[in-house]
Amino acid sequence: MSLILMYITNSPEVAQIAQKSGVDRIWIDLETFGKEERQKGMNTVKSQHTVDDIKKIKPILTKSEMLVRVNPWNDNSVQEIDQVVSAGADIIMLPMWKSAAEVTNFINSVGGRCKTTLLLETKEAVECLDEVLKNDGVDEIHIGLNDLHLSYGLTFMFELLANGTVEKLTKKIAGAGLPYGFGGIARLGEGLLPSKKVIMEHYRLGSTRAILSRSFCDNAIITDIKEVEHVFTENMKELRDYEGVVAENIESYEKNRIVVQQEVAKIVEIIRRKRNAD
Template sequence: MGLKLMYITNNPQVAVIAQKYGVDRVWVDLETLGKEERQGHIDSVKSHHSIEDIEKIVPFLNKSEMLVRVNPLNAGSEKEINAVIAAGADLIMLPMWKSVEDVQKFLDIVNKRCKTVLLLETKEAVECLDAVLALGGIDEIHIGLNDLHLSYKLDFMFELLANGTVESICKRISKSQIPYGFGGIARLGCGELPAEKIIQEHYRLGSTRAILSRSFCNAQQYSTIEEIDDVFAQNMKMLRDYEMQLDKQSQEDFERNRQSVVKIVRRITEMKAGAK
C-alpha cells in the first residue's frame, strides 16, 4: 500500500528534496505552547517554525502537501488557524486536545477550508475518542506516541505498541473509516526498536501514515544540500523497497513480528527501569 510519509522542516531546499524522493507531506511545526514543559526531559524534536516558513515553502510544492501543526487550543487559535490557512496549508493538525468540545471548536474554526488532522496524544483523548469520531468532519487521525506515553506515565513510547494500546485505538478509528497513523520511523536498521519492526506493525494495524523521525535524515548534521539529497535518496529507496516486501507477508508473519516487538520492548523497559 505504501505509507503516506511526513517530514518536519522549515527549509525550502530540504522540502524540495523530501518531495523529490516521495515524501507525501512537508510539515511545518508551529506548536510551542506547553511543549517544553511536557517534553523538556526527553530527546524529542522541538521546532521553532513560523507562518512565514509556510509561505516560503508552499510555492515549491507541486506533489507534496503542506501539513501544519498549530498550537493546542487557546485564546489565539482562531487568529493562528486563519493565518495558517491564508499561508497555504493543505492540512492543519491539532495537538493536545482532551475533549469533544476541543475538537468541535477546532472543526468550527477551520470550517472545511482545508483538511483536518487530530493528533491523539492524551489519555483524555483516548477516553472520549468514540464521541469525537461521531462528530464527523475529521479527515485524519495521528496517534502521537511521545506525549501519549507521557500521559500514561510510561518510560518508553513504544510500550503503547507492545501493550495493545495502539492496536485498541486503531481498531476504534478503523470502524469510522478515517485514515490513521502513529508515531515515527527511523531509517532502516536504526532505532531502539528497529524501524523494520515498527513498519510491519503499521501494516498489521492498517496504519497508512507515518512521520519520518529525525534519525531518518537529520538535516542539521550535514553541511551541504548535496549530502542531504544523498541521504534522502538512499533512505527512501530502502524504505520503499522494504514496503514492497511486506506486500507478500502473511498474517502469521505479522503476528510473529508483533511477538518480537513485545519481547524487545519488554527488554528495553526493564533496562530503563534498572537504570533509574
C-alpha cells in the same frame, strides 16, 4: 499501498529534496505551548517554525502536501488557524486535545477550508475518542506515541504498541471509517525498537501514515545539501523497497507482533535500570 510519509522541516531546499525523494507531506510545526514542560530532558526537537515558513515552502510543493501543526486549542486558535489557512496549508493538525468540545471548536474554525487531522496524544483524548469520532469534520487521526506514553506515565513510547493500546485505538478509528497512522519511523537499521519491526506493525494494524523521525535525515547535523539529497534518496528507496517486502508477507505479521512485545519489554527493563543507576 505505501505509507504516507511526513517530514518536519522549514528549509525550502530540504523540503524540495524530500518531495523529490517521494515524501508525501512537508510538515511545518508551529506548536510551542507546553511542549518544553512536557518533554523536558528528552531528546526531542523543539520547533522554531513560523507562519512565514508556510509561505516560503508552499509555492515549491508540486507533489507533496503542506501539513501544519498549530498549537493546542487556546484563546488565540481561531486567529492562528486563519493565518495558517491563508498562508497555504493543505492540512492542519490539532495537537494535545483533551475534549470533544476542543475538537468541535477546531473543526468549526477550519470550516472546511482545508483538511484536518487530530494528533491523539493524551489519555483524556483516548477517553473521549468515541464522542470525537462522531464529528463529521475530522479527516484523519494520528496517534502520537511520545506524548501519549508520557500521559500514561509509561517508560518507553512503544509500550503503547506492545500493550495493545495502539491496536485498540486503531480499531475504533477504522470502525469510524477514518484513515490513521501512529508514531514515527527511524531510518532502516536504526531505532531502539528496530524500524523494520515498527513498519511491519503499521501494516498489521492498517496504519497508512507515519512520521519520518530525525534519524531518517537530521539536517541539523548533515548541512551539506548534496549529502542531504544523497541520504534522502538512499533512505527513501530502502524504506519503500522494504514496504514492498512487508506487504507481501502477511503471514509474518503475528510473529512480528510477539517479537515486538518481547523486545519492548527488554528495552523498558534496560531504561529502568539505567534510571535507577543514575
